[in-house]
Amino acid sequence: MISIPIPRLVIVSPCYNEEAILAYSARELTTLLERLIAAGKILPTSHVLYVNDGSRDRTWELIEELHRENHFIDGLCLAGNVGHQSAIMAGMMTARDFADAVVTIDADLQDDLGALEEMIDRYLEGYDIVYGVKVSRTADPLLKRTSALAFYRLQSAMGIRAIYNHADFRLMSRRALDALACYPERNLYLRGIIPQLGYASTTVDDVISERVAGESKYTLRKMLLLAVDGITSFTTRPISWIIGMGLLCLLISICMAVYVLVSYIEHLSVPGWASLMLSLWFIGSIVLLSLGVIGQYIGKIYIEIKQRPRYHIAQHLKHHD
Known part of the structure; x- marks a missing residue:
């Protein structure tokens, strides 16, 4: 069995008008990193990279404050709002220059942090990509839950190769990120692109929790636009x-x-x-x-x-x- 070196982990977290949740998010992710470092699963230079996607509130100012106070927090400020998928891509492409593995997770931390730790375990077993698959969505509103499930079924019917009930909570190795960098398309639908990379992958269970503060920025309109992008970018x-x-x-x-x-x-x-x-x-x-x-x-x-x-x-x- 191949021995995988302990990785330098970067947690990429896109932010758009998330001033209400940032302090909680940084505290929880810092605690997680400290626990993983103490367990010998990641290197002490591992950190969080918050990506400010053209926020109109105090999100970037708070990221600057957290960066000064917490050596685990880094920040990336985009020149304007480019959308969730491009913000994730910006964070991953920035982090791949110095990270061995990258985990993407939304700043609201509705995804399961216990699953993030399990992702590291799967990486150390030799997997290049680990997907967080939602096994429970009771915390999501009924409309969001039903529309998401309907879209996953529609993707399958259209022959799009995607992971069922997976959003953008995943781990990728540097090798997988280097391969992803070769995809130059502007109409980004990462949930469809990444399964095409072909590297060894697996899944972990992701139990969604309720949002602690603030409101979700993924409106019905944004979800519909993402669905159109996903369909038209990968099938005729x-x-x-x-x-x-x-x-x-x-x-x-x-x-x-x-x-x-x-x-x-x-x-x-x-x-x-x-x-x-x-x-x-x-x-x-x-x-x-x-x-x-x-x-x-x-x-x-x-x-x-x-x-x-x-x-x-x-x-x-x-x-x-």
Whole structure:
């Protein structure tokens, strides 16, 4: 069995308007790091990297204060709000220069810190990627819980290779991070990209707890946009569905033509507009839906070919190189 050296761990935690939770988050993560260091599972230079994603409150000021007071806390301030996925990517790509392993976890710490410790154990067993899989979501609101489960099933139906009930709570080795850096796309959907890396992976159970303070920044609108990105970035099956709908409409049109012809021959046809209006609305809806789906793919091509940077770093606070 290959002996894995004790890693230098960096916990990457994206923050957007999280001033209400930061003090609690830093205290809990510091306690966890101290326990893992005392147990000999990680190196003393391990730390937390908070990534400020263009917050409009005092989040960055609090990160600066925590950095001055706590040698376990580093900070990365992005020049503007780039979104959750790009903020995570910025933290991971910054940390990979000096970390042996990186864990990503949201600042609200609804994910299970006990699972984080288990991730380190799996890493020491030789796994490059360890996913936190939610086994209980009772702490999540009903709408968020049901919509998330529906989306996971939709991903599976569309053939997207993703980990069921996994969000962005995971551990990655430096080797896995180096491989991830080779993926230049701007439409980031990390839950779909990372399983494609192919390195040895496993899962740990993640029991979600209630948020201690503040409100979740992942609104229904943001979840829907992430779902659209996830689907259109990894499968062209919606376009295949458009072809299927077109064939269905053609079949319906043929049936209507037969019906009209028979009615004309049998002198059963009567003037009316109901069937005409129904047909027009049906066909019009299919056309608009089809144009919308195709437009999503064209829009993504437009964004990708520009090759613009995902983010810009305004400031990096660090204790260790």
